Amino acid sequence: xxxxxxxxxxxxxxxxxxxxxxxxxxxxxxxxxxxxxxxxxxxxxxxxxxxxxxxxxxxxxxxxxxxxxxxxxxxxxxxxxxxxxxxxxxxxxxxxxxxxxxxxxxxxxxxxxxxxxxxxxxxxxxxxxxxxxxxxxxxxxxxxxxxxxxxxxxxxxxxxxxxxxxxxxxxxxxxxxxxxxxxxxxxxxxxxxxxxxxxxxxxxxxxxxxxxxxxxxxxxxxxxxxxxxxxxxxxxxxxxxxxxxxxxxxxxxxxxxxxxxxxxxxxxxxxxxxxxxxxxxxxxxxxxxxxxxxxxxxxxxx
Amino acid sequence: xxxxxxxxxxxxxxxxxxxxxxxxxxxxxxxxxxxxxxxxxxxxxxxxxxxxxxxxxxxxxxxxxxxxxxxxxxxxxxxxxxxxxxxxxxxxxxxxxxxxxxxxxxxxxxxxxxxxxxxxxxxxxxxxxxxxxxxxxxxxxxxxxxxxxxxxxxxxxxxxxxxxxxxxxxxxxxxxxxxxxxxxxxxxxxxxxxxxxxxxxxxxxxxxxxxxxxxxxxxxxxxxxxxxxxxxxxxx
Numbered sequence: 001x002x003x004x005x006x007x008x009x010x011x012x013x014x015x016x017x018x019x020x021x022x023x024x025x026x027x028x029x030x031x032x033x034x035x036x037x038x039x040x041x042x043x044x045x046x047x048x049x050x051x052x053x054x055x056x057x058x059x060x061x062x063x064x065x066x067x068x069x070x071x072x073x074x075x076x077x078x079x080x081x082x083x084x085x086x087x088x089x090x091x092x093x094x095x096x097x098x099x100x101x102x103x104x105x106x107x108x109x110x111x112x113x114x115x116x117x118x119x120x121x122x123x124x125x126x127x128x129x130x131x132x133x134x135x136x137x138x139x140x141x142x143x144x145x146x147x148x149x150x151x152x153x154x155x156x157x158x159x160x161x162x163x164x165x166x167x168x169x170x171x172x173x174x175x176x177x178x179x180x181x182x183x184x185x186x187x188x189x190x191x192x193x194x195x196x197x198x199x200x201x202x203x204x205x206x207x208x209x210x211x212x213x214x215x216x217x218x219x220x221x222x223x224x225x226x227x228x229x230x231x232x233x234x235x236x237x238x239x240x241x242x243x244x245x246x247x248x249x250x251x252x253x254x255x256x257x258x259x260x261x262x263x264x265x266x267x268x269x270x271x272x273x274x275x276x277x278x279x280x281x282x283x284x285x286x287x288x289x290x291x292x293x294x295x296x297x298x299x300x301x302x
Numbered sequence: 303x304x305x306x307x308x309x310x311x312x313x314x315x316x317x318x319x320x321x322x323x324x325x326x327x328x329x330x331x332x333x334x335x336x337x338x339x340x341x342x343x344x345x346x347x348x349x350x351x352x353x354x355x356x357x358x359x360x361x362x363x364x365x366x367x368x369x370x371x372x373x374x375x376x377x378x379x380x381x382x383x384x385x386x387x388x389x390x391x392x393x394x395x396x397x398x399x400x401x402x403x404x405x406x407x408x409x410x411x412x413x414x415x416x417x418x419x420x421x422x423x424x425x426x427x428x429x430x431x432x433x434x435x436x437x438x439x440x441x442x443x444x445x446x447x448x449x450x451x452x453x454x455x456x457x458x459x460x461x462x463x464x465x466x467x468x469x470x471x472x473x474x475x476x477x478x479x480x481x482x483x484x485x486x487x488x489x490x491x492x493x494x495x496x497x498x499x500x501x502x503x504x505x506x507x508x509x510x511x512x513x514x515x516x517x518x519x520x521x522x523x524x525x526x527x528x529x530x531x532x533x534x535x536x537x538x
Contacts, residue, residue: 170405176393177394177402183389186353186374187374
C-alpha cells in the first residue's frame with residue numbers, strides 16, 4: 001500500500017515537471033507552429049542562469065525567478081532574431097514547413113556547445129531549498145520527500161497562475177485568439193507578432209522552472225550534456241503529444257499521466273527501463289493515438 | 303467624402319486582382335459592392351482593412367493616407383472588417399469573441415457599455431454568451447462576427463458576404479440589422495455581396511465591380527432599375 005502511494009506521488013512530481021516542459025512546447029507550437037527541440041537547450045541555459053544566481057545569492061527562491069526571467073528573455077530573443085528571419089527566408093519550397101523545426105535541432109546543439117564553453121563540461125551543483133530525504137511513515141522511509149512535495153505544490157501554483165492568465169486576462173485572450181485565428185486577432189487590433197514573442201517568452205519561463213526542478217529533483221548536478229535534460233525534452237514532447245499538442249490542459253494531463261506511468265514501470269517492472277520507458281511510451285502513443293489521448297477538439301478550450 | 307480610393311492596384315502574386323480602381327464613399331452612407339466572382343470585391347475590402355498590401359494607388363480615410371498601414375493599426379482608426387465566412391474564433395466563447403473586438407480599447411467602462419449594446423442589438427448572443435462560438439448557428443455566428451466588429455467602435459464597417467450560406471429569412475434579418483446599425487451609429491459601410499438584390503435594397507449607393515475595375519456607380523435604387531445591371535447581376 002505504501003509502495004503504491006509512493007509510486008503515485010513520485011510519478012505526480014516528475015509528471016508535474018514534464019507538464020511544465022509540455023506547456024512550453026505547446027505554447028511555442030500554438031504561437032508559431034514550431035516543435036521546438038531547442039526547448040531543452042533553452043531550459044538548460046536558464047538553469048545555468050539560476051545556478052549563477054545561486055552562487056551569488058545562495059537562495060533557490062531568488063534563483064528560480066532569475067532563471068525564469070533569463071529563460072523568458074532568451075526565448076523572446078530567439079523568436080525575434082532567429083525564428084522570424086528563418087521563417088521569412090524559408091517561406092517556399094519543400095523545406096519550408098520543416099526548416100524551422102530542423103533549425104531548432106541545430107539551435108539545441110549550439111546552445112549546449114556554448115553552455116559548455118562558458119561553464120565547462122564538468123558538473124555544477126544546485127541545492128534544492130528543502131531536503132530530498134524521504135518522509136518516514138510508520139517506520140518506513142518513502143522516496144517522496146519534502147522537496148518533492150514543494151515541487152509538486154509549486155508546479156500546481158504555477159499552473160493555476162498560468163490558467164488564470166489565459167482565461168481571465170486580455171493577454172490570455174490575445175494569446176488564444178492569435179493561436180487559433182491570427183487574422184481575426186489582427187482585425188481586432190491584436191499585435192500578433194508581439195503576442196507570438198510573448199508566447200515564446202512564457203514558454204522560456206516555464207521551461208526554466210522545469211529545468212530548475214528537474215535538476216534539484218534529480219541529484220542536483222547540472223552539466224551541458226546532462227541526460228536529465230534530454231529526458232526532460234523527450235518527456236515534455238511526449239506529454240504534449242499525449243495532450244494533443246494544442247491544449248495547455250492536455251499538456252498538464254499528459255505530463256501527469258506520463259510521470260505516473262513511468263513511475264509504475266520503474267517500480268513494478270524494472271528500474272533498468274529508466275532511459276527506455278519514455279521513448280517506448282512515445283512510440284506507443286504515436287502508433288495508437290497520434291492525435292493525442294485528450295483529443296484536439298475537447299482540449300482546445302484553454 | 304470620408305473614404306477616398308484612387309487608382310488602387312493590388313496584386314496576388316502575378317495576378318492583378320484590382321486594377322486602377324477609384325471609389326469615394328461619403329460619411330454615413332451604406333455602399334453595396336456587387337460583382338461576379340473574381341471581380342476583386344474581397345481583395346478590395348482586405349486592402350482597405352490592411353490585410354493585403356496595395357501595389358500602387360492611394361487610400362484616404364478621414365483625410366489621412368492609410369494605404370499599406372497594418373490591420374492592427376487601422377482598427378484603432380475606426381476601420382472594422384468582418385472577413386468572409388463568419389469571422390469568429392470558433393474555440394472562444396461568445397463573450398470572449400466580443401471582448402476580443404474591444405481588446406485594444408483603453409476605455410474599459412465604455413467597452414462594457416458596447417457589450418451591452420451589442421447584446422441589445424442581437425439578443426440571441428446574450429442568451430448564448432458563455433457558449434463556445436462553434437456551437438452557434440450560421441446566422442448567430444454572423445451576428446457574432448458583426449458584434450465583434452462593433453465592439454471595436456468602428457466608423458467604417460467592411461462586411462464581406464454576411465449572407466453567405468444563410469437561410470433567406472436569416473439573410474433578411476442580417477441585412478435589416480446592418481441597415482439599422484448604419485443608421486443608429488452613423489456608420490459608413492461597405493457591404494460586399496453576391497446577393498446583389500438584397501444588398502442594393504438596403505444600400506444608399508451601389509458600386510459594380512468587374513475584373514478589378516469599377517464599371518458602374520449609382521444610387522442603389524437606380525442600379526436596381528438599370529436594365530444592364532439587372533440582366534448581369536440581378537438575374538432578371
